[in-house]
Amino acid sequence: MSHSALAPxxxxxxxxxxxxxxxxxxxxxxxxxxxxxxxxxxQDDGPEGEGTGEGGKRLSGAQxxxxxxxxxxxxxxxxxxxxxxxxxLELCFKVASGKPCExxxxxxxxxxxxxxxxAKPRDIHFPSHEDLSDSLPFVRLPxxxxxxxxxxPRSSLDVATTxxxxxxxxxxxxxxxxxxxxxHARLQENGELELVVDEEKKAHxxxxxxxxxxxxxxxxxxxxxxxYPHPISxxxxxxxxxxxxxxxxxxxxxxxxxxxxxxxSTQPAPVEVxxxxxxxxxxxxxTPDVPVRFAEKKRLHWKGKTYLAPLxxxxxxxxxxxxxxxxxxxxxxxxxxxxxxxxGSKEEWSLVRRHPSETTFGMQIAGSKxxxxxxxxxxxxxxxxxNLDFVDVNCGCPIDLVYKTGSGSALLDAVGxxxxxxxxxxKALGDIPVTVKLRTGVKDGKNTAHKLMPRLAPxxxxxxxxxxxxxxxxRYTKLADWDYIKQCVQAVRARxxxxxxxxxxxxxxxxxxxxxxxxxxxxxxxxxxxxxxxGALIKPWIFTEIKERREWDISxxxxxxxxxxxxxxxxxxxxxxxxxxxxxxxxxCEALSFQYRYIPIGLLETLPSxxxxxxxxxxxxxxxxxxxxxPDSRDWVKISEMFLGPAPESWTFTPKxxxxxxxxxxxxx
Numbered sequence: 001m002s003h004s005a006l007a008p009x010x011x012x013x014x015x016x017x018x019x020x021x022x023x024x025x026x027x028x029x030x031x032x033x034x035x036x037x038x039x040x041x042x043q044d045d046g047p048e049g050e051g052t053g054e055g056g057k058r059l060s061g062a063q064x065x066x067x068x069x070x071x072x073x074x075x076x077x078x079x080x081x082x083x084x085x086x087x088x089l090e091l092c093f094k095v096a097s098g099k100p101c102e103x104x105x106x107x108x109x110x111x112x113x114x115x116x117x118x119a120k121p122r123d124i125h126f127p128s129h130e131d132l133s134d135s136l137p138f139v140r141l142p143x144x145x146x147x148x149x150x151x152x153p154r155s156s157l158d159v160a161t162t163x164x165x166x167x168x169x170x171x172x173x174x175x176x177x178x179x180x181x182x183x184h185a186r187l188q189e190n191g192e193l194e195l196v197v198d199e200e201k202k203a204h205x206x207x208x209x210x211x212x213x214x215x216x217x218x219x220x221x222x223x224x225x226x227x228y229p230h231p232i233s234x235x236x237x238x239x240x241x242x243x244x245x246x247x248x249x250x251x252x253x254x255x256x257x258x259x260x261x262x263x264x265s266t267q268p269a270p271v272e273v274x275x276x277x278x279x280x281x282x283x284x285x286x287t288p289d290v291p292v293r294f295a296e297k298k299r300l301h302w303k304g305k306t307y308l309a310p311l312x313x314x315x316x317x318x319x320x321x322x323x324x325x326x327x328x329x330x331x332x333x334x335x336x337x338x339x340x341x342x343x344g345s346k347e348e349w350s351l352v353r354r355h356p357s358e359t360t361f362g363m364q365i366a367g368s369k370x371x372x373x374x375x376x377x378x379x380x381x382x383x384x385x386x387n388l389d390f391v392d393v394n395c396g397c398p399i400d401l402v403y404k405t406g407s408g409s410a411l412l413d414a415v416g417x418x419x420x421x422x423x424x425x426x427k428a429l430g431d432i433p434v435t436v437k438l439r440t441g442v443k444d445g446k447n448t449a450h451k452l453m454p455r456l457a458p459x460x461x462x463x464x465x466x467x468x469x470x471x472x473x474x475r476y477t478k479l480a481d482w483d484y485i486k487q488c489v490q491a492v493r494a495r496x497x498x499x500x501x502x503x504x505x506x507x508x509x510x511x512x513x514x515x516x517x518x519x520x521x522x523x524x525x526x527x528x529x530x531x532x533x534x535g536a537l538i539k540p541w542i543f544t545e546i547k548e549r550r551e552w553d554i555s556x557x558x559x560x561x562x563x564x565x566x567x568x569x570x571x572x573x574x575x576x577x578x579x580x581x582x583x584x585x586x587x588x589c590e591a592l593s594f595q596y597r598y599i600p601i602g603l604l605e606t607l608p609s610x611x612x613x614x615x616x617x618x619x620x621x622x623x624x625x626x627x628x629x630x631p632d633s634r635d636w637v638k639i640s641e642m643f644l645g646p647a648p649e650s651w652t653f654t655p656k657x658x659x660x661x662x663x664x665x666x667x668x669x
Contacts, residue, residue: 011613012605017621023614024631027597027656085582085651087177091116096175098195113176117193123158123182124581124645127564134557134624139642157193158182164571168209170201177577179645211317211573212354212387219383224344233375236424240370298431300390300464302360302505302529305329306543307466309509309533310364310392310437314590318569321355322562323536327543330360335394337407338367338376352384362390364437366397368406370420378428388432390463393422395438398472409439409472415452422460433463437531440484441471450488454495457504465492466531469510479612480510486525493526507531513538514608515545534611537594553602556625559595566591567643582651585640589653592636596629
């Protein structure tokens with residue numbers, strides 16, 4: 001097959017691996033940036049149609065209609081819902097763990113252990129690294145001993161299996177409900193099962209494996225009933241209200257009041273209406289009514305560190321652990337909504353969970369006004385005290401569901417409001433730094449970040465800045481503008497030098513997909529580091545490539561081991577019972593919905609690979625590599641079954657991208 005037949009922008013795959021020269025559909029990557037559901041949670045929101053095509057060129061009216069139709073067919077699936085899959089016979093969690101149930105006979109779940117074990121499916125066999133192969137069947141399963149009549153054993157117990165939770169923590173809190181029970185249960189002479197505890201592992205896990213930032217039920221109840229105290233926020237919001245009701249001050253009065261800043265302040269206090277950046281945008285002239293007064297803030301020493309971007313749905317704790325294993329230095333939790341935090345949503349509060357391996361960890365929050373973000377920040381700061389290194393304000397999410405509420409990238413056009421938010425959050429969070437993630441602007445051709453960024457630290461108190469080199473309108477239709485990122489960095493550094501301010505770390509983002517990409521951008525665009533999003537979703541090992549300054553031709557077996565490790569981390573986080581197994585299965589499929597887009601570099605004629613190149617249909621160097629490149633969501637489910645057993649009939653996986661749905665079935669588990 002001739003390579004010259006490939007269309008411009010198509011990945012240069014060697015002819016011997018090409019199956020077709022027609023490029024695959026391009027999934028819309030904004031789905032990873034917001035508006036997606038959590039465990040049971042919020043409705044997905046797809047991108048709206050835009051008037052640009054591939055490469056960002058303007059389209060005619062007829063072309064726009066066709067483009068909108070194509071996007072509707074291949075864009076994000078809206079309204080995805082994922083329900084938990086439970087056991088056919090639900091055993092009481094307390095009884096399963098060997099504890100008495102306080103509800104007794106009134107408990108809604110069964111206490112009949114014998115009946116539960118009789119109905120329970122056979123234990124799942126979780127493979128080890130040595131069980132993996134790059135040839136069929138890819139994962140070696142143990143032989144099942146048959147009974148005399150040739151049937152599989154009726155007992156659900158498989159003593160040869162491995163429970164990821166037990167192996168990590170020395171005990172399994174899911175007890176008899178665990179789908180890998182044979183690893184930590186022993187059959188006694190009286191026919192009863194005894195749960196095993198490994199005290200040595202348990203002692204080690206108390207430090208190395210116990211997740212942090214859990215919120216207790218009493219605190220959640222107080223939040224839901226609006227009885228959780230947040231005095232700093234209350235005082236700040238009252239001050240804002242009082243200032244809003246006061247007549248405008250004269251400029252000389254404002255200057256006099258700001259001169260009274262305490263000598264211990266680590267940041268210069270701003271004047272009421274001042275900026276070193278000239279602007280004709282009215283919203284850019286607005287500043288917080290309350291001058292900045294900071295206690296000592298922790299400085300962020302991030303220069304040269306690798307940073308995994310906050311990613312909705314796919315940037316969960318198991319995925320972040322995986323990226324840390326491959327070399328990510330800074331991790332940030334999925335974007336959470338301030339309103340949902342204040343409503344005491346368990347799903348939202350789960351987003352602040354941190355694994356001990358995450359050495360520098362922050363959480364990201366989105367909201368539209370100080371009345372939401374400031375009290376949410378105060379509660380988060382108190383509940384996560386000592387286990388949260390920074391809080392990031394989302395000013396970049398382009399998704400309609402977020403933007404239309406005035407959150408995310410909508411704050412780029414409401415700078416006065418943003419200033420009040422950052423100032424208030426700084427007060428509410430004490431010594432926890434506040435960072436800001438933003439885009440270049442809202443509309444194409446109207447970049448505003450160069451006006452806003454120099455104000456974020458000296459006037460509002462931001463401790464770090466990340467700039468994604470695209471506008472909201474642009475989405476991913478053309479490459480990120482790294483020249484503009486450099487211009488913005490230089491604008492910030494000029495003000496810092498002029499006012500003798502301590503520099504804040506500035507990270508750029510957009511299109512980093514290889515070690516060569518990373519180091520070229522680091523050497524030429526004046527940033528302190530690069531936030532990596534899509535590059536990490538497609539190839540989590542990019543952090544290893546960066547640290548070792550090489551392009552890694554990772555083997556298919558090594559990629560399958562990555563999936564096995566992700567599954568292990570998922571079971572530890574989501575649980576090893578039936579519900580946890582299938583929640584892990586769902587998120588593994590979410591991860592594979594990005595990883596299938598990786599083109600092995602051994603198949604390419606030129607390096608490095610580029611993130612926006614469209615891949616034609618290709619075959620791998622072996623059967624496993626071909627399977628891992630499949631865009632069919634049913635194949636992702638098959639891969640999940642290698643580690644988690646057959647998917648239940650009641651379980652389905654709806655991919656984010658319609659281009660991955662086949663026929664009338666959008667997925668099948």
